[in-house]
Amino acid sequence: MGPTGLGITFLTLPLVVRAAAGGQWCYDSQDPQCGPSHWKELKATCGGNKQSPVNIDRRRLQRDSGLGDILFEGYDQAPPGKWRLTNNGHTVMLSLVSELASEHITISGGGLPGRYRALQLHFHWGSPAGNGSEHTLDGHQLPMELHIVHMNVKYRTLAEAKGHPNGLAVLGFFFQVSETPNTNYNTIVVGLRNVSHAGDSVDLASTFRLSTLLPRAGRLSGYYRYQGSLTTPDCSEVVVWTVFEEPVEISREQLQAFVSTLHFPPDGSTLLKMINNFRPPQPLHSRKVFASRGATASGGSLHGGHHELLSPLLLLVLLRLFSPVL
Ligand SMILES: *[C@@H]1O[C@H](CO)[C@@H](O)[C@H](O)[C@H]1NC(C)=O
Numbered sequence: 497m498g499p500t501g502l503g504i505t506f507l508t509l510p511l512v513v514r515a516a517a518g519g520q521w522c523y524d525s526q527d528p529q530c531g532p533s534h535w536k537e538l539k540a541t542c543g544g545n546k547q548s549p550v551n552i553d554r555r556r557l558q559r560d561s562g563l564g565d566i567l568f569e570g571y572d573q574a575p576p577g578k579w580r581l582t583n584n585g586h587t588v589m590l591s592l593v594s595e596l597a598s599e600h601i602t603i604s605g606g607g608l609p610g611r612y613r614a615l616q617l618h619f620h621w622g623s624p625a626g627n628g629s630e631h632t633l634d635g636h637q638l639p640m641e642l643h644i645v646h647m648n649v650k651y652r653t654l655a656e657a658k659g660h661p662n663g664l665a666v667l668g669f670f671f672q673v674s675e676t677p678n679t680n681y682n683t684i685v686v687g688l689r690n691v692s693h694a695g696d697s698v699d700l701a702s703t704f705r706l707s708t709l710l711p712r713a714g715r716l717s718g719y720y721r722y723q724g725s726l727t728t729p730d731c732s733e734v735v736v737w738t739v740f741e742e743p744v745e746i747s748r749e750q751l752q753a754f755v756s757t758l759h760f761p762p763d764g765s766t767l768l769k770m771i772n773n774f775r776p777p778q779p780l781h782s783r784k785v786f787a788s789r790g791a792t793a794s795g796g797s798l799h800g801g802h803h804e805l806l807s808p809l810l811l812l813v814l815l816r817l818f819s820p821v822l
């Protein structure tokens with residue numbers, strides 16, 4: 497992509513932050529009057545029938561053997577330049593666009609309808625007492641969820657991407673509490689102290705390999721795929737979702753740093769801890785959640801197993817029936 501394209505990208509990013517910080521929507525933990533159940537009053541799309549997050553019911557998955565490994569490019573190099581960490585009033589967000597980087601960080605393959613460039617990552621978490629993932633697994637919430645937001649390379653701006661159902665691809669990762677700290681998260685966890693208040697930003701000391709934030713590469717072939725939306729207003733239904741089976745491990749102390757360091761925008765002079773910044777699961781309606789080829793066996797795999805076995809058989813039968821000459 498030429499310098500013009502990059503320039504446009506930079507223009508669009510601050511708009512995202514401003515729209516988010518200036519909106520009247522919030523989470524219930526901030527003010528139940530503007531929480532998720534009211535979002536559809538602000539933006540009708542939030543009441544649509546392809547909303548995210550959803551509950552992933554592992555007994556109802558449909559195996560899609562076309563969902564192979566995702567190709568991660570640029571995930572294994574620390575790009576030149578700086579990454580900026582921001583408290584946007586709803587979450588802590590790391591902007592992954594750096595003016596010095598000539599190569600983009602991208603994902604493709606794995607059944608994604610195109611190639612997608614990484615824009616930013618952010619988190620959703622709970623409270624000292626409760627878990628805070630957005631997607632749920634068999635009705636259970638996990639402690640935290642990471643979202644890495646990517647935009648289809650064929651669109652030049654976020655506004656343009658939002659006009660197409662394949663405009664964005666978001667990767668979702670669950671977190672699980674481990675005994676030992678995940679040192680790969682140190683840069684972000686230490687940076688939280690610098691963005692304690694809404695509107696704060698800090699340039700991280702250095703960029704790093706994005707792959708270090710993910711579960712081991714060997715476990716990335718197991719994922720769930722469905723068509724959904726952004727999980728915050730305007731709730732645009734333009735997201736190809738990939739939620740990975742394997743959680744990222746971090747220590748309880750690292751998790752607590754998210755729960756206890758950050759604040760929502762102040763209401764008058766009252767500072768509120770940023771907690772429970774997740775949207776609850778939305779109805780699936782007529783959508784299906786697909787399991788990748790490498791997803792672990794569960795109720796869904798039974799279904800998939802039949803599917804994979806039956807298709808060639810069925811094909812043979814059909815061939816026999818309809819082309820007796822062959
Ligand atoms: C929170 O997540 C953990 C998994 O790390 C799980 O063991 C626990 O049951 C969850 N708690 C709730 C209330 O869902």
Ligand SMILES: *[C@@H]1O[C@H](CO)[C@@H](O)[C@H](O)[C@H]1NC(C)=O
Pocket residue numbers: 689690698699
């Ligand atoms: C971040 O905060 C620490 C104290 O927690 C401070 O020493 C450091 O200078 C801050 N960094 C920036 C870039 O503001």
Ligand SMILES: [Zn+2]
Pocket residue numbers: 618619620643727
């Ligand atoms: Zn998110």
